[in-house]
Amino acid sequence: MGFKIGLLGLGTVGTGTAEILLSPEGRHPVVRELEIYRVGVRSLDKPRTVQLPPEILTTDLEAIVTDPNIDIVVEVLGGLEPARSLILTAIAHGKHVVTANKAVISRFGSEIFTAANEKGVYVMLEASVGGGIPVIQPLKQALGVNRIQTVIGIVNGTTNYILTRMRDEGADFGEVLADAQRLGYAEADPTADVDGLDAADKIAILASLAFGGRIKLEDVYCEGISQVGAADIAYAEKLGFVIKLLAIAKKLDVNSELLSIRVNPTLLPKTHPLASVNGVYNAILVEGEPIGQVMFYGRGAGAGPTATAVVSDILNIVSVLKVAEPEKGRAGENVDNAAPTPPLPHSPTLHSLLACSHQHYCQIAPIEELVTRFYARFLTKDFPGVIGKLGTCFGDRGVSLESVVQTGFQGELAEIVVVTHDVREGNFRLALDDIRSLEAVDSVASLLRVL
Amino acid sequence: MGFKIGLLGLGTVGTGTAEILLSPEGRHPVVRELEIYRVGVRSLDKPRTVQLPPEILTTDLEAIVTDPNIDIVVEVLGGLEPARSLILTAIAHGKHVVTANKAVISRFGSEIFTAANEKGVYVMLEASVGGGIPVIQPLKQALGVNRIQTVIGIVNGTTNYILTRMRDEGADFGEVLADAQRLGYAEADPTADVDGLDAADKIAILASLAFGGRIKLEDVYCEGISQVGAADIAYAEKLGFVIKLLAIAKKLDVNSELLSIRVNPTLLPKTHPLASVNGVYNAILVEGEPIGQVMFYGRGAGAGPTATAVVSDILNIVSVLKVAEPEKGRAGENVDNAAPTPPLPHSPTLHSLLACSHQHYCQIAPIEELVTRFYARFLTKDFPGVIGKLGTCFGDRGVSLESVVQTGFQGELAEIVVVTHDVREGNFRLALDDIRSLEAVDSVASLLRVL
Numbered sequence: 001m002g003f004k005i006g007l008l009g010l011g012t013v014g015t016g017t018a019e020i021l022l023s024p025e026g027r028h029p030v031v032r033e034l035e036i037y038r039v040g041v042r043s044l045d046k047p048r049t050v051q052l053p054p055e056i057l058t059t060d061l062e063a064i065v066t067d068p069n070i071d072i073v074v075e076v077l078g079g080l081e082p083a084r085s086l087i088l089t090a091i092a093h094g095k096h097v098v099t100a101n102k103a104v105i106s107r108f109g110s111e112i113f114t115a116a117n118e119k120g121v122y123v124m125l126e127a128s129v130g131g132g133i134p135v136i137q138p139l140k141q142a143l144g145v146n147r148i149q150t151v152i153g154i155v156n157g158t159t160n161y162i163l164t165r166m167r168d169e170g171a172d173f174g175e176v177l178a179d180a181q182r183l184g185y186a187e188a189d190p191t192a193d194v195d196g197l198d199a200a201d202k203i204a205i206l207a208s209l210a211f212g213g214r215i216k217l218e219d220v221y222c223e224g225i226s227q228v229g230a231a232d233i234a235y236a237e238k239l240g241f242v243i244k245l246l247a248i249a250k251k252l253d254v255n256s257e258l259l260s261i262r263v264n265p266t267l268l269p270k271t272h273p274l275a276s277v278n279g280v281y282n283a284i285l286v287e288g289e290p291i292g293q294v295m296f297y298g299r300g301a302g303a304g305p306t307a308t309a310v311v312s313d314i315l316n317i318v319s320v321l322k323v324a325e326p327e328k329g330r331a332g333e334n335v336d337n338a339a340p341t342p343p344l345p346h347s348p349t350l351h352s353l354l355a356c357s358h359q360h361y362c363q364i365a366p367i368e369e370l371v372t373r374f375y376a377r378f379l380t381k382d383f384p385g386v387i388g389k390l391g392t393c394f395g396d397r398g399v400s401l402e403s404v405v406q407t408g409f410q411g412e413l414a415e416i417v418v419v420t421h422d423v424r425e426g427n428f429r430l431a432l433d434d435i436r437s438l439e440a441v442d443s444v445a446s447l448l449r450v451l
Numbered sequence: 452m453g454f455k456i457g458l459l460g461l462g463t464v465g466t467g468t469a470e471i472l473l474s475p476e477g478r479h480p481v482v483r484e485l486e487i488y489r490v491g492v493r494s495l496d497k498p499r500t501v502q503l504p505p506e507i508l509t510t511d512l513e514a515i516v517t518d519p520n521i522d523i524v525v526e527v528l529g530g531l532e533p534a535r536s537l538i539l540t541a542i543a544h545g546k547h548v549v550t551a552n553k554a555v556i557s558r559f560g561s562e563i564f565t566a567a568n569e570k571g572v573y574v575m576l577e578a579s580v581g582g583g584i585p586v587i588q589p590l591k592q593a594l595g596v597n598r599i600q601t602v603i604g605i606v607n608g609t610t611n612y613i614l615t616r617m618r619d620e621g622a623d624f625g626e627v628l629a630d631a632q633r634l635g636y637a638e639a640d641p642t643a644d645v646d647g648l649d650a651a652d653k654i655a656i657l658a659s660l661a662f663g664g665r666i667k668l669e670d671v672y673c674e675g676i677s678q679v680g681a682a683d684i685a686y687a688e689k690l691g692f693v694i695k696l697l698a699i700a701k702k703l704d705v706n707s708e709l710l711s712i713r714v715n716p717t718l719l720p721k722t723h724p725l726a727s728v729n730g731v732y733n734a735i736l737v738e739g740e741p742i743g744q745v746m747f748y749g750r751g752a753g754a755g756p757t758a759t760a761v762v763s764d765i766l767n768i769v770s771v772l773k774v775a776e777p778e779k780g781r782a783g784e785n786v787d788n789a790a791p792t793p794p795l796p797h798s799p800t801l802h803s804l805l806a807c808s809h810q811h812y813c814q815i816a817p818i819e820e821l822v823t824r825f826y827a828r829f830l831t832k833d834f835p836g837v838i839g840k841l842g843t844c845f846g847d848r849g850v851s852l853e854s855v856v857q858t859g860f861q862g863e864l865a866e867i868v869v870v871t872h873d874v875r876e877g878n879f880r881l882a883l884d885d886i887r888s889l890e891a892v893d894s895v896a897s898l899l900r901v902l
Contacts, residue, residue, distance in 0.1 A: 016741065019741075020596060020741070025599065026598040027594060027595065027596055027598060028595035028802070028803070028804075029808075030803050030804075031596065058654070062671065126593065132593075132741075132742040132743070132745060133745055134585075134589040134593035134594070134745070137592060138585040138589060138590070138594060139586070140764055141585070141767060142583075142585035142588060142759070142760065142763040143579065143585070143759070143763075144478065144479035144763070144766065144867075145471060145478055145479060145482065145759045145762040145763050145766065146478065146759055147478060148735055161856065174573075209573065210486045273727070273748060276727050277458075288469065289760075290471070290583075290749070290754070290755025290756065290758065290759060291471075291749065291755065291759045292583070292749065292750045292753075292755065292756055293748075293749060293750070294583060294585070294747075294748065294749035294750075295746075295747075295748040295749065296746070296747060296748075297724060297745065297746040297747075298743065298744060298745035298746065299743045299744070299745075300494070300740070301639040302743075303746070304740070304741025304742060304743065304745055305742045306594070306740065307741065308594070308596045308597055308739075308741060308742045309593065312592055312594075312596050313594040314594070315592065315595065315596065315803070315804060316592060316804065318803075319802050319803040319804045319805075320771070320774055320802065322800050322802075322803060323771055323774055323775050323800055323801070323802050324774050324775065337723040349774055350772050350774070351770050351771065351773070351774050352479070352480070352481050352766070352769075352770040352773060353479075353481075353766060353767065353770045355769075357480075371749070380771060445833040
């Protein structure tokens with residue numbers, strides 16, 4: 001066989017990957033040249049849905065990443081360790097790496113890509129964002145020609161599923177979450193999804209590719225969806241919006257190098273291309289000069305879709321290796337050739353559209369610098385005079401209002417919904433502080449940004 | 452400079468391409484290694500919006516495709532000749548080719564790719580379908596891992612613009628077309644767009660990539676949008692559909708090698724991802740195993756978007772050349788190096804995900820074999836007995852009806868709209884022949900397929 005794969009992990013994505021590699025018929029012909037040479041698992045005894053020769057399974061993951069026969073290591077373990085260390089060891093041993101691990105890449109990408117570039121190997125990560133949706137390679141290849149201004153994604157299926165059901169059923173966050181957990185669409189500990197942390201990892205990766213620099217994960221501003229109430233979804237609907245958890249990376253202004261990167265529930269006009277992305281589907285919208293808007297849409301998770309991203313990364317590496325080292329490629333044509341081929345001497349020049357060569361860190365603006373529209377819902381005690389007081393507080397801080405509506409009552413309290421024009425977030429927050437100190441204001445029930 | 456480009460044509464796309472190459476700041480660093488070495492134009496005197504040194508312009512296109520200094524020929528002339536001959540001559544002279552020419556590729560792709568493979572050069576065509584939307588490379592790379600079942604595209608901006616305005620304004624085809632021509636969204640001779648011929652070229656190309664075989668353009672069944680009336684759009688709306696000109700390539704059934712390829716106006720459920728693709732936007736939906744549905748969306752035409760596809764193709768070629776021939780790549784770093792570099796000796800192994808290696812032709816089923824739902828609108832003379840007679844005609848041919856509605860009157864004639872369940876198209880046509888011969892039936896006012 002041509003190229004030997006060491007697979008780390010045989011969970012959902014690992015199993016999906018093995019299933020593709022074991023059924024090459026009807027797929028790209030290069031899939032036939034790939035051999036699952038070793039599979040690292042936690043337990044040898046666990047029953048598996050995929051048929052693999054028992055002798056290729058091992059619990060010794062270190063042995064896989066140091067095995068001189070292996071060309072490409074596929075890391076689908078998830079989690080930070082031992083994934084990070086195994087990736088670094090694989091690189092140190094001259095192996096190319098394919099990973100689905102957004103958490104490791106968003107935190108240790110700098111360390112990993114520096115090591116990979118020194119060693120002349122590829123680290124590929126299509127599966128880390130958007131499941132099977134091709135977005136990493138298009139960002140590196142087709143879209144790299146553009147000056148990117150904005151990347152906006154619905155990149156977390158769990159929260160999109162919850163928000164879609166809240167909207168369809170008029171239900172509250174808590175009850176839909178409980179049901180989603182029961183159905184397996186949300187984890188027992190849903191924190192990473194519902195608090196936006198998973199989406200933050202992914203937008204950090206997308207921003208790094210789109211804007212050609214490294215991103216510090218702690219610079220990504222992050223709000224989850226637990227604050228979104230059924231009432232907000234209903235008011236948004238009336239105003240012509242849907243609420244989505246958006247991950248957004250954009251240039252603060254066209255000529256600025258300063259970026260704004262954030263994850264937050266956002267009111268999105270119903271006519272926006274992302275507004276009709278529902279359920280567990282993901283989509284990523286990229287805006288650039290001169291391409292305008294481009295959107296990629298598909299299933300953001302699941303064994304099959306994510307595994308296609310893993311295998312396409314392998315094909316990308318193998319195709320370049322065959323150009324650099326044609327002899328290796330030809331070995332693949334002789335399937336009966338059982339002699340182990342030596343590991344590849346790597347080309348001194350990495351393929352410019354596959355390798356990551358960022359050296360500097362992008363500059364990220366604090367959230368106070370963001371200019372955006374806001375939606376806020378207030379609960380107030382004393383309706384007749386309050387709208388005027390709210391208006392004065394906003395006006396004093398230079399916040400211009402698009403609409404102020406008294407929408408109803410919650411018990412003794414009147415509910416007032418405000419939508420602003422574009423405003424610097426810092427100014428808006430100062431106005432909110434003033435409003436919170438008003439005698440007549442009970443609370444700010446919710447606070448969302450508007451796209 | 453590193454890589455020398457010969458640009459054939461300085462119209463809309465050619466100008467857009469030159470503008471990108473002349474403004475590399477903020478784009479992929481490899482753009483700096485590309486030099487516009489010669490530009491072939493029809494007239495040297497025409498005023499240009501892009502600033503190019505006059506000495507690189509020439510009317511001698513043949514001299515460009517045979518120039519030993521040129522690495523990559525970019526063909527953005529459009530039309531069949533001289534584009535086809537120039538592409539073939541460029542290949543014969545060992546040049547890689549990037550083209551936006553769907554007409555040439557859909558008709559002469561077999562001849563062109565055979566020549567390119569013999570010579571060991573690439574012919575790239577991202578710009579030929581969907582303007583700037585990355586869809587050709589994703590089909591070759593990321594999606595090639597899948598067993599593709601369906602490709603459905605809205606790939607013609609003119610017809611999508613017309614259908615969108617007909618729907619928004621309740622207007623008829625003729626008046627919107629006239630207005631679109633006045634605004635420059637439709638050509639003076641709109642035949643290629645409104646009759647679906649442009650979409651047929653594009654779906655032939657997409658099908659070839661998705662199903663891994665060559666396609667004879669004459670096997671693509673093609674209907675345009677001129678038969679779609681304001682009445683049909685209104686009825687479709689009531690039934691929960693929008694009407695779009697869809698280009699569809701699909702396996703006749705999952706285990707069949709037989710394909711159905713067609714372009715026709717189609718009723719699409721409003722909840723379908725393609726239903727909200729409006730105006731001049733294009734989108735391509737791909738369905739495969741195991742990825743499920745993936746969609747690509749963006750501007751399907753225009754100088755800027757299409758030029759990004761051209762330049763990304765150039766980057767793809769150059770990146771592979773730099774791996775195969777690292778010396779050539781390094782020359783690019785020395786911008787002052789004025790000595791002409793010799794043309795590249797081509798790698799004997801072409802990159803498997805860039806080159807087209809199809810040998811066989813796909814088998815295409817005749818349209819009669821298609822199984823689909825139909826929408827038909829009949830004008831009848833004598834309403835009370837007619838629905839029964841229509842039903843009998845359909846029943847006799849095994850056509851099962853989902854709904855039959857008498858929708859109104861047009862003068863003396865009653866209007867009846869029928870939607871069928873899935874039916875073999877051949878059977879449906881036999882039933883229609885029977886119906887046309889009914890005394891009570893005046894005419895079949897329109898006949899559309901339903902997705």
